[in-house]
Amino acid sequence: MTLAPARTSILPDRITTPTLRSFLRSVPSVDEVGANERVAALSTRSIKRESKRAALDLITQMIDLTTLEGKDTPGKVAQMSAKAIRPDPLDPSVPSVAAVCVYPNMVKYAVAATEGSSVKVASVATYFPSGLVETDLKVEEVSRVVRLGADEVDMVIDRGAFLGGEYFKVFDEIRRVKDACGDAHLKVILETGELVTLDNVRQASLLAMAAGADFIKTSTGKVQPAATLPVTLVMLEAIRDFMDATGVMVGMKPAGGIRTAKDAIRYLVVLNETLGEAWMTPDWFRFGASTLLNDVLMQIRWLQTGRYSSPDYFTKD
Amino acid sequence: MAIEIATPATPTLKWEYASSRESADIATIEDRYGLFIDGKFVSPKSNKYFPTINPATEEPLAEVAEAGEADVDDAVAAARRAYTDVWEPMEGAERAKYVFRIARMIQERSRELAVLETLDGGKPIKEARDVDLPLVAGHFFYYAGWADKLEYAFPGVRPRPLGVAGQVIPWNFPLLMLAWKVAPALAAGNTVVLKPAETTPLTALIVAQIAAEAGLPPGVLNVVTGAGGTGAAVVGHPDVDKVAFTGSTAVGKLIATQLAGSHKKLTLELGGKAAHVIFEDAPLDQAIEGVINGIFFNQGHVCCAGSRLLVQENIHDRFVDKLKRRLSTLRVGDPMDKNTDVGAINSRAQLDKITELVDSGLDEGAEMFQPDCVLPERGFFFKPTLFTNVAQSHRIAQEEIFGPVLSILSFRTPEEAVEKANNTPYGLSAGVWTSKGSRILWMADRLKAGVVWANTYNKFDPTSPFGGYKESGFGREGGRHGLLAYMEWDET
Numbered sequence: 001m002t003l004a005p006a007r008t009s010i011l012p013d014r015i016t017t018p019t020l021r022s023f024l025r026s027v028p029s030v031d032e033v034g035a036n037e038r039v040a041a042l043s044t045r046s047i048k049r050e051s052k053r054a055a056l057d058l059i060t061q062m063i064d065l066t067t068l069e070g071k072d073t074p075g076k077v078a079q080m081s082a083k084a085i086r087p088d089p090l091d092p093s094v095p096s097v098a099a100v101c102v103y104p105n106m107v108k109y110a111v112a113a114t115e116g117s118s119v120k121v122a123s124v125a126t127y128f129p130s131g132l133v134e135t136d137l138k139v140e141e142v143s144r145v146v147r148l149g150a151d152e153v154d155m156v157i158d159r160g161a162f163l164g165g166e167y168f169k170v171f172d173e174i175r176r177v178k179d180a181c182g183d184a185h186l187k188v189i190l191e192t193g194e195l196v197t198l199d200n201v202r203q204a205s206l207l208a209m210a211a212g213a214d215f216i217k218t219s220t221g222k223v224q225p226a227a228t229l230p231v232t233l234v235m236l237e238a239i240r241d242f243m244d245a246t247g248v249m250v251g252m253k254p255a256g257g258i259r260t261a262k263d264a265i266r267y268l269v270v271l272n273e274t275l276g277e278a279w280m281t282p283d284w285f286r287f288g289a290s291t292l293l294n295d296v297l298m299q300i301r302w303l304q305t306g307r308y309s310s311p312d313y314f315t316k317d
Numbered sequence: 318m319a320i321e322i323a324t325p326a327t328p329t330l331k332w333e334y335a336s337s338r339e340s341a342d343i344a345t346i347e348d349r350y351g352l353f354i355d356g357k358f359v360s361p362k363s364n365k366y367f368p369t370i371n372p373a374t375e376e377p378l379a380e381v382a383e384a385g386e387a388d389v390d391d392a393v394a395a396a397r398r399a400y401t402d403v404w405e406p407m408e409g410a411e412r413a414k415y416v417f418r419i420a421r422m423i424q425e426r427s428r429e430l431a432v433l434e435t436l437d438g439g440k441p442i443k444e445a446r447d448v449d450l451p452l453v454a455g456h457f458f459y460y461a462g463w464a465d466k467l468e469y470a471f472p473g474v475r476p477r478p479l480g481v482a483g484q485v486i487p488w489n490f491p492l493l494m495l496a497w498k499v500a501p502a503l504a505a506g507n508t509v510v511l512k513p514a515e516t517t518p519l520t521a522l523i524v525a526q527i528a529a530e531a532g533l534p535p536g537v538l539n540v541v542t543g544a545g546g547t548g549a550a551v552v553g554h555p556d557v558d559k560v561a562f563t564g565s566t567a568v569g570k571l572i573a574t575q576l577a578g579s580h581k582k583l584t585l586e587l588g589g590k591a592a593h594v595i596f597e598d599a600p601l602d603q604a605i606e607g608v609i610n611g612i613f614f615n616q617g618h619v620c621c622a623g624s625r626l627l628v629q630e631n632i633h634d635r636f637v638d639k640l641k642r643r644l645s646t647l648r649v650g651d652p653m654d655k656n657t658d659v660g661a662i663n664s665r666a667q668l669d670k671i672t673e674l675v676d677s678g679l680d681e682g683a684e685m686f687q688p689d690c691v692l693p694e695r696g697f698f699f700k701p702t703l704f705t706n707v708a709q710s711h712r713i714a715q716e717e718i719f720g721p722v723l724s725i726l727s728f729r730t731p732e733e734a735v736e737k738a739n740n741t742p743y744g745l746s747a748g749v750w751t752s753k754g755s756r757i758l759w760m761a762d763r764l765k766a767g768v769v770w771a772n773t774y775n776k777f778d779p780t781s782p783f784g785g786y787k788e789s790g791f792g793r794e795g796g797r798h799g800l801l802a803y804m805e806w807d808e809t
Contacts, residue, residue, distance in 0.1 A: 029752045034603025046337035046655040280330040
């Protein structure tokens with residue numbers, strides 16, 4: 001397979017581990033203190049009234065409603081999918097979420113349950129969450145979930161290879177998975193909790209985008225810390241640099257640990273003031289979350305009525 | 318180069334933040350304020366008052382007394398009596414209790430003080446709330462802690478206070494400059510006659526109320542409001558032992574001349590034209606934030622503002638592009654809105670001065686960039702401004718603009734960066750951005766500036782001394798060094 005010319009434009013002519021290493025060393029470094037300060041400053045934005053309602057609606061539409069548990073069953077997936085299509089049965093003005101996100105063995109149930117709706121099916125793949133198998137097996141699994149009808153594939157990079165400096169291995173694997181995706185969208189999970197430094201996060205972001213990621217995603221949700229604001233800021237800055245260099249737009253998905261509407265609004269502020277309006281759509285930004293939705297619904301109800309409803313008024317699926 | 322065209326199926330959200338104004342009612346403003354002399358508010362013998370206005374609306378807030386020579390005379394006499402009879406003889410541990418009490422009361426009333434600082438001065442409420450007030454309380458707490466430990470601050474000598482301190486402060490950080498001067502002076506055992514700036518007198522008058530409520534002995538702190546004439550009377554008063562001034566280099570030079578040959582001790586904190594140096598290996602996105610904070614914090618009304626940006630030539634264009642994009646996201650406008658990043662220019666006079674210097678930049682051939690933002694119709698506002706193609710010989714590279722205007726120059730080698738950075742009569746502060754630790758130390762050794770920030774900018778702390786080289790003044794404020802300005806000693 002070959003890469004689209006726009007993506008090769010920032011890469012060396014011959015892609016090998018040494019040439020990828022020099023490419024990554026040219027990525028600007030990140031000062032962690034400065035990144036933390038920036039998100040702290042943005043977190044003081046005061047979002048009220050109509051701007052809050054607009055944010056809550058958008059956050060709802062950006063959610064990949066997720067269940068990734070060993071105890072997942074067809075019944076659980078069907079119920080969660082119903083919620084994804086119609087989050088608040090009492091209020092039809094609340095829009096559907098973006099997607100449901102499930103394990104490969106649940107894809108067919110999710111496809112059936114969301115049929116006819118705007119809700120997409122995302123499948124984690126590549127032997128999520130550890131991804132510790134040969135590339136061939138990962139590619140095979142990706143092909144299978146796409147055949148089953150997944151619209152989106154969430155893969156996890158080989159963190160050990162990245163930290164060990166085997167950049168070609170990481171790059172090539174993403175490239176092969178992207179190829180196997182066909183028309184399905186590829187979200188590349190960096191598992192930033194295991195990359196640890198913001199310099200690593202920025203370099204891995206660039207590597208994933210150059211290799212063909214449609215979205216870059218922070219975490220599997222199985223490693224702590226999962227999504228954080230500084231990590232998200234650095235990934236958004238990498239997306240901006242990539243857009244400047246290639247003209248290719250890449251999406252962003254923070255996942256794991258975002259549980260309240262207040263938190264989600266902070267992510268939206270960081271997005272709005274880093275990448276701006278063009279990314280303020282579910283086509284380019286997603287939240288990977290399981291419990292966030294009900295808090296958002298509760299806040300919407302509060303804005304409408306001026307009162308907090310009991311959690312019993314919101315469905316638990 | 319092939320471009321993948323994004324065709325979103327779902328519309329994007331143009332997200333406007335709804336106005337989120339802090340309530341002005343939090344601060345009670347009286348119609349008219351007298352002078353605070355000998356522990357109480359008194360009418361001025363001058364019988365003169367002047368209005369203080371809100372620079373964001375141009376509406377009057379209150380009338381404030383204009384102290385004449387007779388009033389200043391009363392204030393100095395009260396300070397002298399308090400010094401001789403009460404404050405100097407008092408045990409350090411006792412003095413500390415008063416200063417701690419003032420610190421706590423400032424902290425308790427910090428929301429009210431922040432609102433008043435914003436109304437009277439034009440700075441964004443989020444800065445008054447998150448930067449000014451915590452630092453103000455922090456300085457009082459810090460120096461309160463020194464009051465009973467002065468002989469440990471300077472081991473081997475027996476320190477003593479100077480006497481009556483006459484302090485004249487500027488309008489850019491009205492409360493913080495008060496704290497920088499009043500807290501160490503009181504802790505060291507001096508008494509104070511303070512002259513706040515003409516355009517921002519209100520918060521100093523609230524601190525006077527707080528001092529009275531805290532039971533500070535009458536005369537220990539006196540506040541005389543007024544304009545330049547009042548300041549000159551304080552500085553020139555024969556019974557003042559120490560003069561501390563923060564303001565323009567021009568006025569600082571006049572004061573230094575006036576005081577030459579007198580017994581008075583003097584510290585000056587004057588202007589600046591700080592170089593902010595960006596090397597190619599800098600963490601670029603954080604450096605952008607540092608540059609933005611360096612020049613647009615408090616509308617650029619900061620003596621240590623990073624107003625001359627020196628960018629390594631091989632990253633110049635890329636860095637300037639990033640900077641322009643970031644400039645366009647700054648929210649300029651109503652200082653009382655909690656989401657405002659850049660507030661109002663402090664006065665009509667300052668707005669005129671900024672406009673005049675920006676016009677000179679255009680005349681001299683520099684290239685200007687301003688974001689496409691809408692300024693409020695009333696009040697004093699100026700768009701955040703960048704100049705590229707600036708030469709060292711341009712006025713905008715030499716003179717202190719004291720506004721939201723950044724001049725950008727380039728350099729090729731570290732030696733050239735140092736040479737250009739130091740090529741100014743000022744020497745207050747500088748900033749260096751690089752990932753190389755050794756280069757930070759190399760630069761800090763060579764930059765002639767009182768403060769050098771590395772990979773950050775505009776960071777202040779009560780424990781850290783601040784002050785200038787060359788025409789940026791002499792003496793230090795903050796830290797143990799800050800005590801030196803208010804003490805002398807006998808060898809033991």
